[in-house]
Amino acid sequence: MKESIIYFSIKIFGGxxxxxxxNAALFLGRCIGVLVYYFDTKHKAIAYANLKMAFSKEKSSHEIKKITKKLFMNYGENLMELLRMPLLDKTKYxxxxxxxxKENVGKGLEQKNGAILLAMHFGSxxxxxxxxxxxxxPYKVIVKPQTKYSKLDDLLNSYRACGGNVVLSRGMGTRDLIKSLKNN
Structure with missing residues (x-):
């Protein structure tokens, strides 16, 4: 029951x-990010600790707190972009x-070597x-499944796949990824 409520809420919210x-969607995403920053103290503490570990010599505690807040705002924007993916096509992206x-990826594919692009959870x-x-x-995305909510996972992955991406589950997708590189 809870999963269905979450699924339909996200589906309606995405619409x-x-x-x-x-611009309005991204602003809404930043606002959601700020709310999560203030109310999700567990993940805020984890993000702050990780950033402090990485930047303690270069940044003050105040600066790290500001970066942590911006990180949550960025997550909110990314959620809005994910929900808007069905709107995009080759003429708009x-x-x-x-x-x-992108020429480097093209060279790798021309040489039949394949290419691996790494993205971190920062930016878009x-x-x-x-x-x-x-x-x-030929692009494959490795994602961590939302184990609690498989319907929500399917919905988000359908958005990720709308442009032609193949979505692979972390762990299970490694073998398929290696096979794809070899077959290039």
């Missing part, structure tokens, strides 16, 4: 987000994503994966 202009170094990683699919590169 609403797709009706908004992009360049309005949202600027790709640098969901849009970057969609942009690669829009470039007609």
């Amino acid at each position: 609403f987000v797709r009706l908004l202009p992009l 360049e309005d949202y994503v600027q790709i640098e170094g 990683w969901e849009m970057a994966s969609l942009a690669c699919a829009m470039l007609d590169y």
Whole structure:
């Protein structure tokens, strides 16, 4: 029951987000990110600790707190972008994503070596994966399954796949990924 409520809530919310202009959707995402920052103290503490470990010599505690808050705001924007993915096609993606170094991927594919692109959870990683699919590169995305909510997982993965990406589950997808590189 809980899973169905979450699934339909996200599905309805996604429909609403797709009706908004992009700037309004991103603003809403930042607002959601700020709310999560203030109310999800567990994940805020984890993010802060990780950033402090990485930047304690270069940044003050105040600066690290500001970065942590911006990180949550960025997650909110990424959620909005993910929910808007069904709107994008090959004629529109360049309005949202600027790709640098795509010639390197092309060279790797021409040489039959394949290419691996790594993305971290910073910036617009969901849009970057969609942009690669829009470039007609054979693109596979490895994701961590949402084990508690399989319906929600299926919905989010359908958004990720709408541009032509193949979505692989972490762990199970490793073998398929290696096979794809060899077959290039």
